Amino acid sequence: MLSGDLVQHGHHVMTVCNACRYCEGYCPVFPAVEHRLTFAKGDLAYLANLCHDCGECLYACQYAPPHEFGINVPRMMDGIRVASYEEYCWPRFLSGAFTHQRLTTMVSLAAGLIAVLLAKGSSRGGVYAGDFYLVVPHDVMVTLFAAVALFVVTALVIGRARFLRGIAEDTVPVVQASRPARETNLRFRMTTAARAFCDGLTLKHLHTGGVDCTLAEEARAPWRRWFHHATFYGFVLCFASTTVAAIYHVVFGWRAPYGYTSLPVVLGTIGGAGLLIGPSGLLALRRHRDPDRDGADRSALDTSFIALLFLTSLTGLLLLALREGPAMAALLIVHLAFVIALFLTLPYGKFVHGIYRTAALVKYTRERSTWTS
């Protein structure tokens, strides 16, 4: 939660930054800081989610530890960011999930497995001929996933709304003359949102100053960005694969399994490959992460989500490869359990960073347009 101590410390750090301003060329966080005089909870939640955790401002900081001011912006932002996930999470009593990520993941996995086993049709002795619906009947599968999806979407939508309300309660930016009039203008809202989405989808602010992502002091490489792209776009392709398959089934009445060259399988295979490469790369990079940049051990928050993505993809691809064989039923059950676990943890894990960061980017693009006008 965004406790008094965290907010007080965040205010101190941001006050030093605002009096210094040397980092203003790195990313949107610092221009946003410069347009504020005080840093309350809403400001900090906004700034922390605007921060892409590139780390560059720590190495550039003349006040970084062991300086007596002890300024470590990435670490402070990390703490505020995780606290903001908890603060705005729905339902509130599940906010502890973020700090107990491994337990959350295990419980979700168990829930997924139990649900699939309960949903499983009566076995017919392992002769499925690649037909998933003989293992879990189609209607049962649809009902199960619709229920999970409904819950997850509700939690995410409410969480986002709470976050938006939270960051709207910031202290008044110094210059905001034309803000109210323009914010209600649909065209203005659309163009600023489009620009923000574009910045988010290209991870523009992960590579500050137009060069590579920062691994450590004076060590920059493009890998973090590329692995994130592989992960995110892999996820998108897998989602597209499922959507196309659903259309095939509902609209055209074409039943799975689909051929290896069919659209759902091609999308799923490419996306699945992305979800193998991206997460393993991100995990490998984590090992080389500068410990100075992290506060309390938050690694489980990142690694649980990354691991779930990887295992969901791995089981999915194995299922594809071995679907004609005897292991299909077992693989399907395991894969579906991972999919359910992945979805159940979306609102209570690292996934929410994408939603909050996009919302922060949208706020930033709108805010910025009032500075220059």
Place this chain on the structure above:
Amino acid sequence: MSHDPELFDVAVLGGGNAALCAALSARERGARVVVLETAPRAFRGGNSRHTRNLRCMHDAPTDVLTDSYSEQEYLADLIRVTGGQTDEMLARLVVRDSATCPAWIRQFGGRLQPALGGTLQLDRTNAFFLGGGKALMNSYYAAADRLGVRIVYDAQVFALDVVDGRFGGASVVTSGRETVVRANAVVLAAGGFESNLEWLKEIWGDAADNFIIRGTPYNTGTVLKQMLACGAQPVGDPAQCHAIAVDARAPKFDGGIVTRLDSVPLGIVVNKHGERFYDEGEDVWPKRYAIWGQLIARQPDQIAYSIVDAKVARTFMPSVFPPMVASSIGELARRLSLAPAALEDTVAAFNRAVQPASFNHAVLDGCRTEGLTPNKSNWAQPIDAPPYWGYPLRPGITFTYLGVKVDDRARVIMTNGQPAANVFAAGEIMAGNVLGKGYVAGVGMTIGTVFGRIAGREAAAHVVG
């Protein structure tokens, strides 16, 4: 470092911008270079870690500089701020070479901010380091490491072996052990003496106890003192320093940029007796902030208080320390440990003396007082809108002017008028050649870069040929 003294081609004493430019420049020419940095790694980079830009001549807009800044204009600026206390030949050299500094910075991995008009409206004359001076130093150190420059941290040079202008070695304490570093040439780039409190007291007496040192605690002037003792010709006023008004709550050392206070021209400044002592609105703040360190240094107990009211509270850069806030002048005086009656009298007299005019903090608005000693020439408004804000101020020393005289090849000139054979100097330790007094933003980094490169080049040429 081994007990067996290794012989280097070039020893660089110091670890800031000038030192690294010298090391990189010498290394580029094939010399075996050692850099002896007094500070530990975390605080490497001398005062350069607190800088943020470099003043740069250019004939046409570039990606990092707007418009143009001609040789004549740059030189005229230098002559103006120094009141002519500059070696024009060296000043011209700095100005001309400054044009190539952005390319040099980039060659060694440094990054510059695109010219967009940031915090300070200096984009025409100054190229800004992305992330500031510490980021630039990180780039230089990484490049030096990559190119095979030997870097030693925590290396305190305490004696120089220079006989008849010829350097033989430097005695160094490193990791608690004394060694002698021998090299065929030496570049002195160890800064001034602003963090040597005893030296400051020799000049300013007990007043120096109340000075705040804005930069590194490692600029003790040891190398400077040694070289002067070895017969180098001094340059620059030994009793002068660049000092600004900083928040009295700043740390003794290394507070850097965030301890400065820009509220002075918007209100009044009083001493410990609650009395005004100088025209706060004499000129725009960028042209006047550098005199306030000296002004406060001459006040009793070297302390002063900037007082503003709610009307202007949001028109200056926020300070890192919160203001003392009060709803009346008397209460503010108590919070600042001033005599309430004295401050009330001063404010009342000031308010009565304010002449009607239209206030505009962005220009010389002519809002002034009449009949006061001293008067305020601009931005004078009655201080009558609570809450009142007060900030305690102390002199904050940026750098000292005393240095060693050099020629256009960065060779140290000895008292007999002859250049030393293999002793070169760059940066603050010789900046007094160009900057006899005064200051203009970003010129220290230019002098350091230009003379660092020359010193490294000449030292390498001396050794490698």
